[in-house]
Amino acid sequence: xxxxxxxxxxxxxxxxxxxxxxxxxxxxxxxxxxxxxxxxxxxxxxxxxxxxxxxxxxxxxxxxxxxxxxxxxxxxxxxxxxxxxxxxxxxxxxxxxxxxxxxxxxxxxxxxxxxxxxxxxxxxxxxxxxxxxxxxxxxxxxxxxxxxxxxxxxxxxxxxxxxxxxxxxxxxxxxxxxxxxxxxxxxxxxxxxxxxxxxxxxxxxxxxxxxxxxxxxxxxxxxxxxxxxxxxxxxxxxxxxxxxx
Amino acid sequence: xxxxxxxxxxxxxxxxxxxxxxxxxxxxxxxxxxxxxxxxxxxxxxxxxxxxxxxxxxxxxxxxxxxxxxxxxxxxxxxxxxxxxxxxxxxxxxxxxxxxxxxxxxxxxxxxxxxxxxxxxxxxxxxxxxxxxxxxxxxxxxxxxxxxxxxxxxxxxxxxxxxxxxxxxxxxxxxxxxxxxxxxxxxxxxxxxxxxxxxxxxxxxxxxxxxxxxxxxxxxxxxxxxxxxxxxxxxxxxxxxxxxx
Numbered sequence: 001x002x003x004x005x006x007x008x009x010x011x012x013x014x015x016x017x018x019x020x021x022x023x024x025x026x027x028x029x030x031x032x033x034x035x036x037x038x039x040x041x042x043x044x045x046x047x048x049x050x051x052x053x054x055x056x057x058x059x060x061x062x063x064x065x066x067x068x069x070x071x072x073x074x075x076x077x078x079x080x081x082x083x084x085x086x087x088x089x090x091x092x093x094x095x096x097x098x099x100x101x102x103x104x105x106x107x108x109x110x111x112x113x114x115x116x117x118x119x120x121x122x123x124x125x126x127x128x129x130x131x132x133x134x135x136x137x138x139x140x141x142x143x144x145x146x147x148x149x150x151x152x153x154x155x156x157x158x159x160x161x162x163x164x165x166x167x168x169x170x171x172x173x174x175x176x177x178x179x180x181x182x183x184x185x186x187x188x189x190x191x192x193x194x195x196x197x198x199x200x201x202x203x204x205x206x207x208x209x210x211x212x213x214x215x216x217x218x219x220x221x222x223x224x225x226x227x228x229x230x231x232x233x234x235x236x237x238x239x240x241x242x243x244x245x
Numbered sequence: 246x247x248x249x250x251x252x253x254x255x256x257x258x259x260x261x262x263x264x265x266x267x268x269x270x271x272x273x274x275x276x277x278x279x280x281x282x283x284x285x286x287x288x289x290x291x292x293x294x295x296x297x298x299x300x301x302x303x304x305x306x307x308x309x310x311x312x313x314x315x316x317x318x319x320x321x322x323x324x325x326x327x328x329x330x331x332x333x334x335x336x337x338x339x340x341x342x343x344x345x346x347x348x349x350x351x352x353x354x355x356x357x358x359x360x361x362x363x364x365x366x367x368x369x370x371x372x373x374x375x376x377x378x379x380x381x382x383x384x385x386x387x388x389x390x391x392x393x394x395x396x397x398x399x400x401x402x403x404x405x406x407x408x409x410x411x412x413x414x415x416x417x418x419x420x421x422x423x424x425x426x427x428x429x430x431x432x433x434x435x436x437x438x439x440x441x442x443x444x445x446x447x448x449x450x451x452x453x454x455x456x457x458x459x460x461x462x463x464x465x466x467x468x469x470x471x472x473x474x475x476x477x478x479x480x481x482x483x484x485x486x487x488x489x490x
Contacts (some may be wrong), residue, residue, distance in 0.1 A: 027396055032386040055389055097407065138403070139410055141277040144300055151272055154396045155403050158383070162342065165384060201488035203481055212477060219474050229464050232457060236448055243446035243489045 004107040004164050005032040010153060011072045011116040013039045013124060020120065022052030022060070023150025029056035031157035036063040037072045037114075052150075069116070069128050070188060077111030077181030078103060078224065081132035082152060084123050084145060092134035092222055096156055099136040100163035106224075107164075111181045115156055120149050130214060131188065133221045182230040190230050191217055193237045200244050249352040249409050250277040255398060256317045256361040258284045258369060265365065267297030267305070268395025274301035276402035281308040282317045282359075297395075314361070314373050322356030323348060326377035327397060329368050329390055337379035341401055344381040345408035352409075360401055365394050427475040435475050436462055438482045445489050 010028055015021055021044060025036060036059055038044060044065065053060050066072050073079050080099055094102065103113045116132065118124035129135060138155055140147055147155075195213050198204040204212060225233075255273055260266055266289055270281060281304055283289060289310065298305050311317050318324050325344055339347065348358045361377065363369035374380060383400055385392055392400075440458050443449040449457060470478075 023393070023396075026393060029389045030385045030392050030396070054393070055391065095407070096403075139406060140275045144274045146300065147275050148268070148271060148299070148395075150393075151268075151275070151396065151399045154399050158341075158400050158403075161384060162340070198481065198484075201481075201484050203484040215474060215477055219470070223464060223467055225464070229460060232460055236443065236446075239443075239446045239448040240485055240489075244485075 001164050002032055004104065005160060006034050007107050007112050008033050008103070008160060009035045009037055009072075009076060009112060009114045010157070011037045011039060011069070011114055012041070012149070012153075013069060013072075013116060013128060014042065014119045015044070015149065016042045016120050017149075018043045018046035018049035019052045020149040021046075022049035022054075022056075023148075024117075024153040025049075025053040025059035025063070026056040027150055027154035027157050029059050030154075031161040033157050033160070034059060034062070036060070038063055038065045039069055039072050040067055041065065069131060070185065072116070073114050073131065073188075074183070074185040075112055076114040076184045078106040079114045079116065079132045079184050081116045081124050081129045081135050082118065082156070083129060083135040083137055084140075084147070091129065091132070091218060093137055094134060096136055096138055096159040097163075099134070100156075100159035102134070103160060104163040104166075106181060109180055114184070115160075117149060117152060130217050130221075131184070133224055180226060182225045182227045186227070186230050187220065187225055190225075190233055190237070191220065193234060194220075197237050197240050200241055246409050247277055249349065250405060251279050252352050252357050253278050253348070253405060254280045254282055254317075254321060254357060254359045255402070256282045256284060256314070256359055257286070257394070257398075258314060258317075258361060258373065259287065259364045260289070260394065261287045261365050262394075263288045263291035263294035264297045265394040266291075267294035267299075267301075268393075269362075269398040270294075270298040270304035270308070271301040272395055272399035272402050274304050275399075276406040278402050278405070279304060279307070281305070283308055283310045284314055284317050285312055286310065314376060317361070318359050318376060320357055321359040322354075323351040324359045324361065324377045325379060325381050326361045326369050326374045327363065327401070328374060328380040328382055329385075329392070336374065336377070338382055339379060341381055341383055341404040342408075344379070344401075345404035347379070348405060349408040349411075360405075362394060362397060427470045427472045431472070431475050432465065432470055435478055435482070436465065438479060442482050442485050445486055 010033060012021060012024060049060060050057060106113055138147060138152060194216060199206045204210060255278060257266060257269060266283060294305060295302060351358055383392060383397060439461060444451045449455055
């Protein structure tokens, strides 16, 4: 069961302090996670990261640095985003324990799972949060809620380990509903395609920022689509385009 | 209930790096704990502690430095000691979640609870561990079990907060995720409308029994749509029909 932890990808977005990247690597390795993807870090590689990683330098060695969140989530069936604040647009929101339980089911069905952490000062942007199937909120003191990045990674990795170690009896009930999810990148492409179709049929104006796509995004991400569903939806979208043009 | 957290005393024994004392203070404050006792630290006070404490300097200000574990646990009804390794002398041993549940009961009965953390390199001595009512073991990767001290404090404080929040957490999540669902009849009409559009754009043949609608049905029913989502979907379907005809 512990191998499931190796199918979790920790994604750090625009991290400012390299020490936090090192601390995250250490927290991951302590809990048995291995896959780290770093999106456009401010200072990295850096010796401060290596120092704080302590015995987890191998995690940094195999870490991948990419330019965008889109690249970072490629290949993952389920994407979780950590969120410190209440957002205007409600999105499914769970605490770390509930999130870990959901992630575990998804891992058991053969999916890769990404857990995304934002900037030290501002977290993830709304746009980034909208690429997630659901959000994770670590309950904190209302008077002092700014959790250190390494500490947040520690809590999530700990909960993932606890979930994977948890007794099997509980899992049985859920196993039936777990299915192999579509690649997050394919879902993303489907949503881009959908937006184009809505422009083609003049439901939306091109380039307008809009509530409708936010709603559609939330609707389709909430459903955790499987690969076949995404294929069918893409087929429908193509057919609509042909019919309109 | 959250005031219970203020009756927990975190005890750091013989800490070597002042940065870890600061990180522990920050982790405590994030989770709503306030009482820190430091036993014979190597370097303290120290500006590195203040730096790593970030917004939790008040925890350091009110922290008490003592010479011995005996002084540190004075006034506490229940004492927990963190332990990384199996010890020769068997002692009651629980994971952080079980420990937090037990600690909560003790707090509710009016006790003060101490959680004791040892040296960065060697943990607590056997003698110190034998002053504890029971031991807490954070489950870690066997190949790399040395948890950073601040991270260990974070995990325990987090579990204490989760235990104290237990009933509340459930209510809160329901409040966030509970929305007014669409009338089942409206969802049904939307699905009929969708099928008509798929025929209009020639994705489906009229009157054919088909797998596609079964899939669409499962997809849209799986995630209980709210009324607004159904409205938007109906609007999109109408617009597509107008564009095609």
